[in-house]
Amino acid sequence: MSTRADGEGASPADPPPAELELFEYVPESALVVVAHPDDCDFLAADIVSAWVRQGTRAGICLVTDGDAGGD
Secondary structure (H helix, E strand, C coil), X not given: CCCCCCCCCCCCCCCCCCCCCCCCCCCCEEEEEECCCCHHHHHCHHHHHXXXXXXXXXXXXXXXXXXXXXC
């Protein structure tokens, strides 16, 4: 089974990874605003990385420093 989008690590019997077309519209730029440092990873990483591969400039704005919570 392939472990990366580019097929790296796939066995010879695995078919090549499919190119997914998620949206017809790809923004010129995008700003992801999240409360915690890992929120972008869990909530928006897939779509933002797909957009970046298609030429979108992207940034992330964290509105907390991540020091509070989670004992």
